Amino acid sequence: MLVGSHLHKRKRISIRSASLLVESGVIDRVMKWATAALAVALFLAGCSQDGPHLQVVGDQSVALNLAVSDVGANQPYAFGSIMLCVSSPATARITNVAVDQAQGGIRVDAFAVRPNPLTRQQEGLGGQREALIDYSSTFAPNSAQFISGVCQSSSSAIASGDTADISELGVQVSWDGFGRYAGGHALDITYEIAGTEQTLRLNYGIWLCAVTCPPDLNHTKSLASQ
Amino acid sequence: MMSRTGLPSLAHRLPAFVVAAAVLTALSTPAAATAATAASGAPQALVPSSAITGVISRDGVPVAGATVLIRVYPSQATRAKAKAGVPLEMPIVASVTTDSAGSFAANPVGVPVQDLDQSGTANFEAFVSDGVVAMPWSFPLQMTTVSGVVQPDLGGPVTVSSGSHRAVDLKLDLGRTAGGADAYDPPTAWQGIQPDQLTPSGLLRGSTGALTAAATLSTSAGVSPMIGCGILIPQGNWKYGIDEAFANVWSWAGAQVEFQEATSSSHTLGLALQQSGGGWTQNGSMGYTENSGSKGDVSGLYDNQVDNRVDYEDNIITCVLLHEWAPGGTYALMYPILGWPHSSHPIWGSCAVYGNGAVMTKTQGTNSTISGGVAFGPISLSAQAGWNTSIDEAFHFTQTSYLCGSSGAGWVSSPQAEAHQY
Numbered sequence: 215m216l217v218g219s220h221l222h223k224r225k226r227i228s229i230r231s232a233s234l235l236v237e238s239g240v241i242d243r244v245m246k247w248a249t250a251a252l253a254v255a256l257f258l259a260g261c262s263q264d265g266p267h268l269q270v271v272g273d274q275s276v277a278l279n280l281a282v283s284d285v286g287a288n289q290p291y292a293f294g295s296i297m298l299c300v301s302s303p304a305t306a307r308i309t310n311v312a313v314d315q316a317q318g319g320i321r322v323d324a325f326a327v328r329p330n331p332l333t334r335q336q337e338g339l340g341g342q343r344e345a346l347i348d349y350s351s352t353f354a355p356n357s358a359q360f361i362s363g364v365c366q367s368s369s370s371a372i373a374s375g376d377t378a379d380i381s382e383l384g385v386q387v388s389w390d391g392f393g394r395y396a397g398g399h400a401l402d403i404t405y406e407i408a409g410t411e412q413t414l415r416l417n418y419g420i421w422l423c424a425v426t427c428p429p430d431l432n433h434t435k436s437l438a439s440q
Numbered sequence: 441m442m443s444r445t446g447l448p449s450l451a452h453r454l455p456a457f458v459v460a461a462a463v464l465t466a467l468s469t470p471a472a473a474t475a476a477t478a479a480s481g482a483p484q485a486l487v488p489s490s491a492i493t494g495v496i497s498r499d500g501v502p503v504a505g506a507t508v509l510i511r512v513y514p515s516q517a518t519r520a521k522a523k524a525g526v527p528l529e530m531p532i533v534a535s536v537t538t539d540s541a542g543s544f545a546a547n548p549v550g551v552p553v554q555d556l557d558q559s560g561t562a563n564f565e566a567f568v569s570d571g572v573v574a575m576p577w578s579f580p581l582q583m584t585t586v587s588g589v590v591q592p593d594l595g596g597p598v599t600v601s602s603g604s605h606r607a608v609d610l611k612l613d614l615g616r617t618a619g620g621a622d623a624y625d626p627p628t629a630w631q632g633i634q635p636d637q638l639t640p641s642g643l644l645r646g647s648t649g650a651l652t653a654a655a656t657l658s659t660s661a662g663v664s665p666m667i668g669c670g671i672l673i674p675q676g677n678w679k680y681g682i683d684e685a686f687a688n689v690w691s692w693a694g695a696q697v698e699f700q701e702a703t704s705s706s707h708t709l710g711l712a713l714q715q716s717g718g719g720w721t722q723n724g725s726m727g728y729t730e731n732s733g734s735k736g737d738v739s740g741l742y743d744n745q746v747d748n749r750v751d752y753e754d755n756i757i758t759c760v761l762l763h764e765w766a767p768g769g770t771y772a773l774m775y776p777i778l779g780w781p782h783s784s785h786p787i788w789g790s791c792a793v794y795g796n797g798a799v800m801t802k803t804q805g806t807n808s809t810i811s812g813g814v815a816f817g818p819i820s821l822s823a824q825a826g827w828n829t830s831i832d833e834a835f836h837f838t839q840t841s842y843l844c845g846s847s848g849a850g851w852v853s854s855p856q857a858e859a860h861q862y
Contacts, residue, residue: 272853279801279834295792297849330848332790338850340792340843341800377848417802427799433700433832434803 221295266304267407268414269365271297271380277434279399279419280341281427288393290323291422292346294339294384297330297377299365300407308359310404311385314415318396320422324355324386330363333378346386353384361405389422397421483682490545491581492534494610496568500727502542503614506570510534510548511670512580513563513766515555516729519753520768524676530565530757532670548581551590556583559706560593561605561727565757568612573656576757577620578711578764579608580727583691605708605727611651619651620724627652630809630822652822655713655721655762672757677754681771684709684748684823685813687833690785690858691742694839695794697859698739699746700832701774705730707740707767709750709814710821714763720819728767736774739836742859743785765816790851791844794837799836802857835859 218321270276280293283295300306311325316389324346331338331352346353383403389396400420421431496506510531514522522528533548548564555562559582566577582605584593593606609623621627684707689697706729712723728750738746751769756762794800813823835843840862845854 270852271849272847277803278852279799280831281799281801283797283799295850295852297853332850333848337842338790338792340794341798342793342795363500380849382850420649432698432799432801432834434801434834 225357237302242325244336244406248355249250265410266302266306266408267412268298268306268308268361268403268407270416271299271365277417277419279421279432280314281419281421281423281431282341282343283423283426285343285389285424288388289343290348290386290388291341291343292339292384292389293420294343294382296329296383296385296416296418297380298361298383299363299380300361301365302363302378302380303362304408306361306405306407308361308383308403308405310402311383312402313398313403313420314400314402316396316398318393318399320387320396321389322385322387324354325351325359325383326357327359327381327383328352328354330377330380330382333439338371338382339384340429346384348359349384356387363437376432385420387422388418391424394422395421395426399434452812461507461678476793483711490547491567491594491607491674492548492564492610492789493607494544494612495542496538496570497542497611497613497615498545498570499615499617500613502538502540503570504538504540504542506538506542506544506568506614508534508536508538508544508546509567510546510566511567512548513549513565513726514672515562516557516768518554519672519674519755519766521745522674524674526674527676530670530672533564549591551583551588553585553588556585556590557706557727557729559727559729560591561706561729562782563726565724566610566612568614571615573614573618573658575614575618575620575654575656576713576723576764576768577612577654578724578726579610579612579622580605580708580725582606582607588765596858612654613651613859614656618654620654623652625809627809627822640642653721654723655715655719657762673756673758675756675763676767678818679752679754679765681749682752682817683776683815684750686746686748686774686823687832688780688810689741689744689746690854690856691835692785692841692860693742693781693795694861695742695835695837695841695843695859696739697741697744698737698832698834698836699741699774700834701730701748705831707748707750708809709767709823710816711767712752712816712819713763714765714818714820716762720816722819722821723764725767725822730770730773738774738777740799741777743780744780745780746774746780748773749775750814765766767814773774783845785860786846786858788844788846788851788854789844790846790848790854792851793862794843795840796837798837799834800837800843801832802852803832833857 274333280290285291295354309362314319326346342349346355361381397420401418421427444769496503501702506766512533512534514528533551534546536544536546538544561580563580564581568575582593583590608662608775611623691697709728710725712724713721726728749771750767753768757766812821814821841859842862843851843857843859845851847854851857
């Protein structure tokens with residue numbers, strides 16, 4: 215799964231409302247509707263997702279893997295084509311991108327989002343041996359990274375609908391050159407949205423190799439383990 | 441219990457305080473706000489309310505009060521082991537009637553866990569009747585098991601993509617040119633087995649959209665949606681080694697493709713219905729899990745069609761009383777490999793550039809449906825290979841290349857990718 219899971223979420227919860235109720239003496243009335251309201255809240259919570267969240271555009275089951283041969287120590291490598299959107303109207307701010315369970319000395323040196331280039335007569339970022347900022351000025355890794363385009367509800371809508379509001383995530387990595395290769399099977403994208411901090415795990419493997427990458431690095435995680 | 445101030449004792453009321461605080465804070469969270477927004481009808485819902493929805497019509501006119509019975513097929517493994525003539529039960533797991541707009545919504549309840557295949561998918565038959573004619577229509581649906589109960593897999597942030605089988609939205613027309621389709625995988629989005637054949641033969645266009653031709657049965661001939669139905673009787677007849685067009689590989693010599701297909705890859709293949717008059721139709725499709733127990737790995741591909749060979753089995757279902765031919769086994773994996781002339785190679789517009797030395801691999805949940813992808817014989821059936829976690833497509837870039845998709849969201853989100861020279 216490209217979007218495997220939202221790893222954790224922290225919510226800011228206050229119980230000041232309860233104290234106010236005690237002081238105003240409306241407990242009995244509150245109790246009468248509390249049970250009903252709780253049932254409604256639980257029902258609604260069961261019917262919906264946990265609020266707005268970041269997700270990949272389109273098929274949620276896609277998994278990717280990029281293995282790059284002949285990458286020297288500290289040589290930047292930028293890759294993209296990761297199209298993101300938010301599940302409902304809200305703005306997500308990406309605060310960090312990391313290689314999940316990194317093997318060897320791989321680093322994420324920069325990341326940035328930009329409006330969907332494919333609807334602006336531009337190419338998407340595939341994989342390039344250069345820094346993100348050198349690849350295109352449309353990536354501004356030193357600025358805050360916001361995503362507010364709302365996801366379409368079906369693949370047919372994506373195929374025929376407006377995808378101008380979605381964003382492309384570009385990531386720049388390098389490695390320390392020790393060993394044969396470095397990398398990992400997934401990326402963890404940490405972001406803030408609607409007052410919560412969440413982490414989106416993308417099954418997007420990235421591997422940098424000193425010479426030709428071993429064949430077993432050319433497969434996504436699920437198949438590599440078979 | 442009252443305190444000296446006359447206020448209720450906090451200790452006595454603590455559970456109520458907790459409940460009240462929980463309700464208020466829950467209602468003030470983004471989740472609740474989102475839920476409230478969803479309840480008010482604002483555009484939020486990526487999750488269908490029911491796994492099985494649809495509209496029943498007759499010559500394009502919605503049919504109110506039509507009966508929709510949902511039955512579950514025995515699993516592929518059960519059917520494979522069944523002896524000819526020994527009946528297998530297909531229990532009814534949902535029964536609904538259409539409203540004034542011809543619409544229905546259902547969630548299957550009581551699906552036996554043994555009817556799930558390895559990927560958690562179950563195959564269902566919707567048996568629809570308006571009292572005059574009836575139509576069977578088959579489809580797979582992804583299920584999940586929670587506390588031992590099998591239920592639709594609608595949890596999580598779901599985008600119902602083509603072929604994901606998280607939900608189905610049936611459009612069935614019982615009229616003179618009867619047909620059916622799943623709105624989540626419309627025939628108009630299918631690609632042809634030939635590159636220039638983009639729509640299936642037998643495509644119907646009605647007020648409910650594009651449908652594929654389907655068989656109906658006259659209820660006056662004793663076809664009842666309720667009595668004595670739901671028994672599958674294997675006939676012991678098989679058609680072996682039918683070619684299934686699995687995927688078209690579009691690339692060039694500087695970005696050759698490696699395909700790896702492990703065991704248990706899932707496919708959705710058309711179900712062939714032999715009518716009493718001898719005609720054939722495709723009444724829906726069935727999920728099928730590759731079961732050869734072997735792996736396939738081919739490399740050096742560009743401008744090729746990758747095929748599998750599958751076996752179809754002959755069943756009769758009571759009430760339908762027609763021969764249903766369903767996919768039941770694997771004959772050969774990733775064979776044969778056919779070649780396309782380069783002039784057939786489509787060039788799509790949403791591209792990214794990859795330099796040499798990169799190997800970009802994609803495992804995709806669903807492939808695009810290939811119209812006529814199964815060369816069944818009397819008719820060609822649709823084929824959709826679910827590129828589940830058991831299938832990889834890897835582009836080996838030895839020269840700088842474009843990697844492109846057909847959708848404005850890029851090649852990753854497109855059903856298929858193509859690569860060409862930079």
